[in-house]
Amino acid sequence: MSWFDILQRSFFDWDSMAEVLPNMLMVGLKNTLILAVASTLLGIVIGMVLAVMGISRAAWIRLPARIYTDVFRGLPAIVTILLIGQGFAGIGRQIFGPSPYPLGILALSLIAGAYIGEIFRAGIQSVERGQLEACRALGMTYPKGMRLIVIPQGVRRVLPALVNQFIGNIKDSSLVYFLGLLASERELFRVGQDQAVVSGNLSPLMLAGIFYLVITVPLTHVVNAIDGRLRTGRRVSTVTSGLEEVRELDETAAGNPSDEGKEAGLPMAIRGARLDIVGLDMAYGDFKVLRGVSLQAEAGTITCVIGPSGSGKSTLLRCLNRLAEPVSGDIRLDGQSVLGMKPDLLRRRVGMVFQQFNLFPDHTAIGNVELALREVQGLSTAESRRIAEERLAEVGLATRMNHRPIDLSGGQQQRVAIARALALKPELMLFDEVTSALDPELVKGVLNLMARLGKSGMTMVVVTHEMNFARRVADQVVFMDEGRVVEAGSPDAIFDNPQSPRLQRFLSEML
Numbered sequence: 001m002s003w004f005d006i007l008q009r010s011f012f013d014w015d016s017m018a019e020v021l022p023n024m025l026m027v028g029l030k031n032t033l034i035l036a037v038a039s040t041l042l043g044i045v046i047g048m049v050l051a052v053m054g055i056s057r058a059a060w061i062r063l064p065a066r067i068y069t070d071v072f073r074g075l076p077a078i079v080t081i082l083l084i085g086q087g088f089a090g091i092g093r094q095i096f097g098p099s100p101y102p103l104g105i106l107a108l109s110l111i112a113g114a115y116i117g118e119i120f121r122a123g124i125q126s127v128e129r130g131q132l133e134a135c136r137a138l139g140m141t142y143p144k145g146m147r148l149i150v151i152p153q154g155v156r157r158v159l160p161a162l163v164n165q166f167i168g169n170i171k172d173s174s175l176v177y178f179l180g181l182l183a184s185e186r187e188l189f190r191v192g193q194d195q196a197v198v199s200g201n202l203s204p205l206m207l208a209g210i211f212y213l214v215i216t217v218p219l220t221h222v223v224n225a226i227d228g229r230l231r232t233g234r235r236v237s238t239v240t241s242g243l244e245e246v247r248e249l250d251e252t253a254a255g256n257p258s259d260e261g262k263e264a265g266l267p268m269a270i271r272g273a274r275l276d277i278v279g280l281d282m283a284y285g286d287f288k289v290l291r292g293v294s295l296q297a298e299a300g301t302i303t304c305v306i307g308p309s310g311s312g313k314s315t316l317l318r319c320l321n322r323l324a325e326p327v328s329g330d331i332r333l334d335g336q337s338v339l340g341m342k343p344d345l346l347r348r349r350v351g352m353v354f355q356q357f358n359l360f361p362d363h364t365a366i367g368n369v370e371l372a373l374r375e376v377q378g379l380s381t382a383e384s385r386r387i388a389e390e391r392l393a394e395v396g397l398a399t400r401m402n403h404r405p406i407d408l409s410g411g412q413q414q415r416v417a418i419a420r421a422l423a424l425k426p427e428l429m430l431f432d433e434v435t436s437a438l439d440p441e442l443v444k445g446v447l448n449l450m451a452r453l454g455k456s457g458m459t460m461v462v463v464t465h466e467m468n469f470a471r472r473v474a475d476q477v478v479f480m481d482e483g484r485v486v487e488a489g490s491p492d493a494i495f496d497n498p499q500s501p502r503l504q505r506f507l508s509e510m511l
């Protein structure tokens with residue numbers, strides 16, 4: 001007999017394969033899928049609990065999750081399966097009857113949970129900090145921001161790794177036969193192995209191997225395709241030049257002529273609050289970032305904060321909506337101290353726009369704007385949508401409401417972020433270097449929008465390096481250095497008649 005014939009008889013004996021095929025399908029495949037699906041689902045539940053524990057700030061919550069993960073990831077799967085399957089056999093019999101099958105699922109889940117927990121944790125921690133900050137700035141509580149934005153984004157990022165885990169469970173399910181499964185519970189491997197003994201060749205086992213590959217290989221490719229699609233959504237190609245964007249915005253402004261009490265392009269009537277900051281101190285550990293900052297902003301005015309890098313401008317802004325907590329001093333909105341308010345209630349009154357936009361990438365432009373209206377303000381879906389459409393139209397994005405952030409230019413993204421903050425009708429708006437991340441030709445559109453907003457009655461505090469903007473639109477300009485307000489006054493006083501040598505030097509470098 002030739003080598004070819006010997007190999008064919010051993011591995012590809014069609015008769016042996018045909019004989020085992022019905023059993024392979026009806027018993028083996030069914031049981032393998034039940035074992036793998038059930039243990040992955042239970043593993044996902046265990047993994048999610050472990051991941052949430054693992055990112056807790058409390059060490060006593062993190063520690064048990066760590067120990068669990070180390071133990072179940074460190075032990076060989078077969079050891080865990082035997083320890084659980086045989087160690088708990090008596091209890092298992094009382095609960096589940098003579099079948100060791102449920103204990104097999106439990107053992108596989110405990111192992112999968114340890115890996116899935118680490119996968120989830122890595123995914124959640126890979127979501128940019130700005131996403132949670134944006135949630136909090138919109139008035140969401142920490143758990144709500146995690147549930148609605150951070151965890152779904154993190155989980156989506158690790159979808160391929162989760163599928164790998166499912167594939168791992170399909171393969172590990174072949175170890176469960178060590179528990180002595182009943183004939184009706186045999187999985188693919190066991191069916192193949194038993195028949196191999198009967199037929200005297202390896203063909204039934206080969207067929208089991210082919211079944212494993214038929215399940216796992218296409219699955220990997222399908223999930224990679226789904227992952228790619230989820231990552232970007234349906235891409236819309238819209239290349240708009242920055243100059244075109246400015247024209248669009250100008251048209252929006254002209255298309256909404258001012259009514260009584262309403263400004264061009266921003267028909268929403270806004271009532272700004274008066275802001276008083278009194279002797280504010282803030283420190284990161286021992287490092288004092290703000291030192292006795294005091295300043296007032298009348299309702300409906302624009303205050304531009306300028307100063308060198310590291311002077312504490314962003315920190316001051318973050319104290320105003322309590323993304324950073326001051327050490328001492330006071331902040332008052334219309335005379336009411338914000339330090340006694342619940343932060344999420346305060347943030348419904350104080351909107352914030354960030355340098356990096358921090359839009360939610362999985363949501364469209366309109367989805368970004370309506371989310372907090374629904375989830376924070378509790379408005380109906382229809383009402384949230386109506387308001388979101390209005391706000392987006394006002395910032396010149398009526399035709400791009402269904403675009404995802406990835407399909408918008410930086411300037412358009414920043415305008416969505418402004419619309420998102422405006423939708424909650426804040427009394428005070430904070431802008432943290434909102435044009436610094438934009439290409440130069442996109443800056444003008446955003447600045448023009450902010451200038452229009454400033455005329456609408458909104459109180460605005462704007463941290464900016466755009467000196468021309470500050471000179472043109474600010475009611476007052478505040479110069480900060482080393483955590484202190486060094487000089488504050490009208491744009492003319494600050495830019496044309498600076499008093500302190502530090503401001504003079506700063507301006508000579510900036511202008």
Ligand SMILES: Nc1ncnc2c1ncn2[C@@H]1O[C@H](COP(=O)(O)OP(=O)(O)OP(=O)(O)O)[C@@H](O)[C@H]1O
Nearest residue numbers: 284287289307308309310311312313314315316463
């Ligand atoms: N989370 C933090 N932990 C520790 N130090 C921080 C933190 N955030 C900011 N700082 C430090 O606090 C100081 C003030 O930072 P802040 O961002 O408020 O300054 P800034 O004037 O806004 O600067 P820039 O214009 O560069 O953003 C800097 O020295 C910065 O390194």
